[in-house]
Amino acid sequence: MSASDDILGRSARALAKGIRDGELSSLDVTRAYLEQIHATEPALHAYRCVTSELALAQAQAVDRARASGASLGPLAGVPVALKDIFVTQGVETTCGSAILAGWVPPYQGTHAQRLADAGAVLLGKLSMDEFGMGSANENTPFEPVHNPWARDHVPGGSSGGTAAAVAARSCALGLGSDTGGSIRQPASLCNLVGLKPTYGRVSRHGMIAFASSLDQAGPMTREVGDAALALGVLAGVDPRDSTSLDAPVPDYLAAVDAGAQGQLAGTTIGLHRRALELDGLAPQVRDRFEASLAQLADAGARVIDIELPHFEHAVATYYVLCTAEASSNLARYDGVRYGLRRDRPSLRETYEATRHDGFGAEVARRILLGTFVLRADSYADYYGRAMKVRSLIAQDYAAAFARCDMIASPTSPVPSWRIGAKVDDPLAVYLLDVFTIGANLAGLPAISIPAGFTASAPRLPIGLQLIGPRLAEPALLRVAAAHEAANRWHLERPPASGGGS
Amino acid sequence: MARADYEVVIGLEVHCQLATATKMFSGCAYSIGDEPNTQIDAYTLGLPGTLPVPNRAAVEHALRLALAVGCEIPPLSRWARKHYFYPDLPKGYQITQADQPYALGGAIEIPDHDQPDDPLATRRVPLLRIHMEEDAGKNTHAGEYSLIDYNRAGAPLVEIVSLPALRSAAEAADYVRELRTIVRYLGISAANMEQGTLRCDANVSLRPVGATALGTRCEIKNLNSFKFIEAAINAEIRRQVDLLDAGEAVIQSTMSYDPGRDQTKVMRTKEAAADYRYFPEPDMPPLSIDAAWIAAAKASLPALPWARRRALVQLGLSAYDAGVLTADHELADYFDAALAACNDPSLAKVVCNWVTGELLKLLKTDHAEGLDDGDNTGGRLAGCPVSPAALAELIGHVEAGTISGRAAKQVLAKIFAEPGQSPAQIIERDGYRQVSDQAAITQMVREIVNAHPQQLEQLLAGKAKVRGFFVGQVMRVSKGQANPQVVQQALEAVLEQLAKTQEP
Incomplete structure (x- = not known):
């Protein structure tokens, strides 16, 4: 095993410890990752931009700080990469859209700031579906991202670039955002841990808005411990986001370490059995899910049946609300102050040409849908009704959590698919969000963890999702760690990461 | 019908910019009159990833106004987005309050001219509501292009909406004047119409005297002086009287006032009005104003x-x-x-x-x-x-x-x-102290009387005007310091004495 393989094989948590202990230099770690990016990018297109100089400078600063005896942050020297939805001062931020191509933010977002404050090294920005709208990373004016487990397959979306990069070991941990499953679904399709925290747990300041009441940032990692490490850095109230929660940040790593003991006695897991009867649920996904559930039961968890009476309405509700908010949030891209501008003789023509050329088809579709549902004469039938259903869905979860600690389900009803296979059927792709959307509508924390692979070729990852009550991240991490301890999937390396498993 | 056969019904929407150090939803400093685009930050420009955070001082100002005019303060109010595209609106929407404003009801007292005997008689003009919102920037058209100044974008505003309860243009102006005085008393706004920190839109309708249903209203926008408030409303009343007298219907419209012609003209009709697609602002939780805050604000009212x-x-x-x-x-x-x-x-x-x-x-x-x-x-x-x-x-x-x-x-x-x-x-x-010493002044009077025998003779002969001459002389000699009352008394005494001594 080469020195580089040793570095790339370590978890972010192990890297941080190695650097803190002086066993590894931050510069060596950063160089190893930059080389890995160089090796994997031609096949994957996970990165929108690589900030090599900045990364090397930050790494040197960490090494200097360590040499001078200064105390190091919890992520000191850990190479991270951010979905391009996160605002990075001085580093181009496009949100995956032509309308923001070339935009270099003059301010720092909270996520980039907190990661930097914790000593993390920024490797670059990661590709995504335009404005977070998509499940395959194909809604992009740039190159589509490839799945490291099967190059002709999608990595999932919208945080597809983050998933591909973390899976391919071209960053130690990545940051994604999740509006309807955009962290968990690509994590599921790429054999990763993807954590969507409670709404408000992590600030939204500096995360470009898609649907404000649903958007939440979270880590995507190879191991559960890394997700806990990153969440500890990101979580906490932010005066720049008045929807951020002013709740104490618990010791997430302690929850992981407790879970890694493999004992789940006293934990009750809810099973919404009706959801498993879904037409679109792939048999292999169902098999892996039932196997995972059996493992959790073996570790001592009690599995009970719960009901989510409004489960079937979640997708429709979501697509009314998220398009409404998106149509509003994306109104600012008018070519007047920043981003793309198509000058035309009149203001109206300038707006039209700028937005026509700047937005892709899926974004345009959602803006149109959202504009329609907010019209004065359709508001009550669509937006107003969807808000009522949203409350009912949240009540369903609250009632379920009176009886169980968390709810288990598959993350995605299907494993990854071939690039291009579903581009002509947006509605079919919307329906793939069926398991993940509820957590966003109800503002609940949810995690997707590796749950094995398909038996048939190509060998594709499958994910298990756990949804908990508000602020139950420690419980989710504990169970996820127990599940991880019982399996070795997280240690496997994808073919497109330059090494064997 | 003649003008007198119609009852005029006016409702006003007054925007008042709150005098806070920073803007409504960001820590961006704001003051009027600065160089264009110097009072801006990432939020003001609507940069991606920025979020609004309510300015407590602005809410406090707004709360004090609401309490001063007797509004009810619901425990929770909500922010809403109002959408339209215009270059001076950085986000493509304005954050305002729609169906759940922070203040309901209340009233402004205006002078009641129906009671001329009691100059302190007032009439209460009831309010519908007051809500908070953020201001837009300013577009300046410069020939083939436009210049945009975002300094004002995001400045805190309150909009005070009256019920349609005003009955004349003069009352409308009185109402705005009283409102202006109140906000200045509270110290929450410069409320200067010329500078745009106080702006007024007027809804005007007519109905036959005695009718209870409201007529179709037209809204006159951007009345930026008291003179124009009165003139524009009167012009609109004339326009509507002419229409109704000609048997035509008033069409609900947005109007502008042309001071040069002293006429209102239609900017757009209701059919062409924008759909603002209001919906609850998801970037901020509902605004909570609790009883303790209300009590403290109430206690601070002048x-x-x-x-x-x-x-x-x-x-x-x-x-x-x-x-x-x-x-x-x-x-x-x-x-x-x-x-x-x-x-x-x-x-x-x-x-x-x-x-x-x-x-x-x-x-x-x-x-x-x-x-x-x-x-x-x-x-x-x-x-x-x-x-x-x-x-x-x-x-x-x-x-x-x-x-x-x-x-x-x-x-x-x-x-x-x-x-x-x-x-x-x-x-x-500077020797302004008045001399009231009777003996000294009497002495002065004697000397002057003796020095002017001719005038004395006239005075004693009954020519009362000459008395003023003597008083003036004393004041001159005393350099104005002699107490005029004492001088009068002394002159009286001296004359009496003289009269006695001259008696045979």
Whole structure:
């Protein structure tokens, strides 16, 4: 095993410890990752931009700080990469859209700031579906991202670039955002841990808005411990986001370490059995899910049946609300102050040409849908009704959590698919969000963890999702760690990461 | 029908910019009159990833206004987005409050001209609501292109919406004037129409006298002076009377006023009106104003204009004087402080005359403007070199007979010229002290009488006018310091003596 393989094989948590202990230099770690990016990018297109100089400078600063005896942050020297939805001062931020191509933010977002404050090294920005709208990373004016487990397959979306990069070991941990499953679904399709925290747990300041009441940032990692490490850095109230929660940040790593003991006695897991009867649920996904559930039961968890009476309405509700908010949030891209501008003789023509050329088809579709549902004469039938259903869905979860600690389900009803296979059927792709959307509508924390692979070729990852009550991240991490301890999937390396498993 | 056969119904929407150090939803500093695009930050420009955070000071200002006019404050109110595309609107929507504003009801008291006998009679104009929102920037059209200044974008506003309860253009102007005075008393806004920190839109409709249903209304936008408020509303009333008399319907429209032609014209009709696609602002939780906050804000309210007017009339001032003093709360404060320093409530009228007369004259402003449309009623006392205590001292000297009223005016002028001098210092230094010593003045009178035998003869012959000549001579010789009353008395005594000695 080469020195580089040793570095790339370590978890972010192990890297941080190695650097803190002086066993590894931050510069060596950063160089190893930059080389890995160089090796994997031609096949994957996970990165929108690589900030090599900045990364090397930050790494040197960490090494200097360590040499001078200064105390190091919890992520000191850990190479991270951010979905391009996160605002990075001085580093181009496009949100995956032509309308923001070339935009270099003059301010720092909270996520980039907190990661930097914790000593993390920024490797670059990661590709995504335009404005977070998509499940395959194909809604992009740039190159589509490839799945490291099967190059002709999608990595999932919208945080597809983050998933591909973390899976391919071209960053130690990545940051994604999740509006309807955009962290968990690509994590599921790429054999990763993807954590969507409670709404408000992590600030939204500096995360470009898609649907404000649903958007939440979270880590995507190879191991559960890394997700806990990153969440500890990101979580906490932010005066720049008045929807951020002013709740104490618990010791997430302690929850992981407790879970890694493999004992789940006293934990009750809810099973919404009706959801498993879904037409679109792939048999292999169902098999892996039932196997995972059996493992959790073996570790001592009690599995009970719960009901989510409004489960079937979640997708429709979501697509009314998220398009409404998106149509509003994306109104600012008018070519007047920043981003793309198509000058035309009149203001109206300038707006039209700028937005026509700047937005892709899926974004345009959602803006149109959202504009329609907010019209004065359709508001009550669509937006107003969807808000009522949203409350009912949240009540369903609250009632379920009176009886169980968390709810288990598959993350995605299907494993990854071939690039291009579903581009002509947006509605079919919307329906793939069926398991993940509820957590966003109800503002609940949810995690997707590796749950094995398909038996048939190509060998594709499958994910298990756990949804908990508000602020139950420690419980989710504990169970996820127990599940991880019982399996070795997280240690496997994808073919497109330059090494064997 | 003639104009008199229609009842005019007017409702006003007044926007008032709140005087806070920073904007409504960001920590961006804001003040009026700065170089374009210098009062901006990432949020102001609507940069991606920025979020609104309510400014507590702005909410506090808005809350004090609502309490001052008697609004009900619901425990929770909500922010909403109002969408339209325009270059001066950075986010493509304005954050405002729609179906759940922070303040409901309340009223503004305006003078009731139906009761001419009682100058303090008022009529309550009920409010529908007050809500908070953020301002837009400013577009300036420069030939083929436009320039945009985002300084004002995001500045805090309150919009005060009246019920359609005003009955004339004059009442509408009164209403805006009273509202302006209230916000200035509260110190929450400069409320200057010229600078745009106070803006008014007027909804005007007509109905036959006696009808209960409201007629179709038209909204006149952007009335930026008291003169235009009255003129535009009257022009719109004429337009609607003409339409109705011709048997035509008024079409609900947005109007603009052309002062050159003294006419309103249609900007757009309701059919062409934008759909603003309001929906609840997801970037902020509902705004919670609890009972403790309300109580604290209530406790911080100053005495308001009508209460102060009534208090001044109680002191014996005329309603007119009370109006002049209270048009500017600083002037009213000054008066109260000066009167208190006099330690004699019966001097209210005297103090009022000094404040509204000599003092304002010396401050080189026309005090009549205080009741007028002028925006500059505030700040007149800024830099006034005469403290209320000094004015009270001066009045005290006049009342005690130490100096004459005429001398007192000169002393006041000298304090303006040489700030820092007290009245007593100037009186002593420049010899304004009045001589009331009877013996000395009698001696002076005797000498003058003896020196002017011809005039004495005329006086004794009954030519009363000559008396003034002698008094003037005494004042001249005494350099104005002789107490005129004492001089009169002394002259009387000397003449009586002379008359006795000349009797056969």
